[in-house]
Amino acid sequence: MTDPSFELEVLEVVEETGDARSVVLDPGEHREFFAYTPGQFLTVAVPSERTGLVARSYSLSSTPGDGGPLTITVKRTPDGYASGWICEHLKAGDKLRVLPPSGIFTPKDLDVDLLLFAGGSGITPVMSIIRAALADGVNKITLFYANRDERSVIFHASLAELAAAQPERFQVVHWLESVQGLPTEAQLKAFAADHLEREAFVCGPAPFMKAATSALKELGFPRERRHQEKFVSLGGNPFDVEVIEVEPAADSVPSGPPVNLQVDLDGEEYDFDDWKPGTTLLEHLESKGVKAPYSCREGECSACAVRILEGEVTMRNNDVLDDEDLADGIRLACQSDAASEKVRVTYS
Structure with missing residues (x-):
């Protein structure tokens, strides 16, 4: 699997309050991967002597319209290792490993009050x-x-x-x-x-x-x-790209015919007739070369959220969507298995 992260240079660290810092990042040659909409976040890797790194998601406070650098703003939390490290140690010239922007806490129309x-x-x-x-x-x-x-x-x-x-x-x-x-x-x-x-x-x-x-x-x-907005501390490591192939037991392999999957993403329509049982919606899209959004891949954030328009899926894990979200048809693509012959979803 290709490493989905990028190392960006820290241009400046701005003290906003006694316990909050804005970190200004230069996307440089990777700018095409960091196009974002207002309200989205970046997932960053903070080095840790105990675990190698910890992953945390921080919202962008900059706006995409001005074409300037990316800025995340971080407030130090009590006993928060990652936020403490960023606020106390990060400085201009450092490199920060980050994933591309994600999140659905974004307005669809900037002309609406x-x-x-x-x-x-x-x-x-x-x-x-x-x-x-x-x-x-x-x-x-x-x-x-x-x-x-x-x-x-x-x-x-x-x-x-x-x-x-x-x-x-x-x-x-x-x-x-x-x-x-x-x-x-x-x-x-x-x-x-x-x-x-x-x-x-x-x-x-x-x-x-x-x-x-x-x-x-x-x-x-x-x-x-x-x-x-949903704030959930990531328990897993979305920066870990090592893939270990494990042969599942025969009686644990989901069976059934391939499912028809229709997806609306960023104004593009996708139609696949071969979504296989046991493969998550996100995994299937990635296998087709579709750049679908995600962050934690463990059901702990809402970066990969979709809305079901037709059919149904079952989720393996969900630590972020509440009953109202579920009733409204929202599901997590990284945890969703097909539960009907046809599934139609939208990322908007």
Whole structure:
């Protein structure tokens, strides 16, 4: 298997707050592999004396429209080895091993009015969305941004500059726990009530996301206009490309005829009549040379998520999709086996 990762040079490490850093990366000759949409993330390899490396996913805070370098923003977490190493040791001139961009926490239309909820470092993908929408869209954007205190506000100056430059389009509401306490579901609901027709994006600590998402549900925001980022620490190593061939026991080999698979990916339509039982959807697409998105390959992130349009699949593992996601037809391609004679999916 070809190594899917690339080594990128660190151009700069910017101190955003006392415990947050923005890492500016140069894609160099690999730029074609790092085309991304606002809201996506990079999976990076952090060296570890104990395990060789640990893999962590960090959202891009830069915007693709300006053609500049890639920027991820990392907040040091308590007892977080990877975030601590990045914030304390990484410097300009270093090399960082990364996978190409992934993730589905992205707006489909930058001209649609947006309602954004961010808590703490959850501002990172939201910042990418804001920058892209203000530069390339014509929509209105309202951001509710919750933090512990004023010193914890990542991108404070940048947000103020953007709001001052386009006050008719962009409004920022800061919420500080040190002043107002933690925002309640009722307070988030009251805030969102004035923006019922907008597309909503929520990112931050789990309790904050749960409260904001519940508030949106109570207000009747349909599933297609509610987007929630999923943060799950990767347990596996997506950088490990060693393939060990193991001959399965005869009674464990899935049987049945090949399945017809139809896929909509990045505006391209694919139609295959030979998806074999026992091969995941992602593995089959890769065998056909289709560059389908993925990150962890273990069902621990949502980078490979698809929506079932016809037929059904069964998943081997799922640590990230909730009951509502599943009811909405969302599945993980890296864990999906065919469960019907025909399967049609979309990545959009």
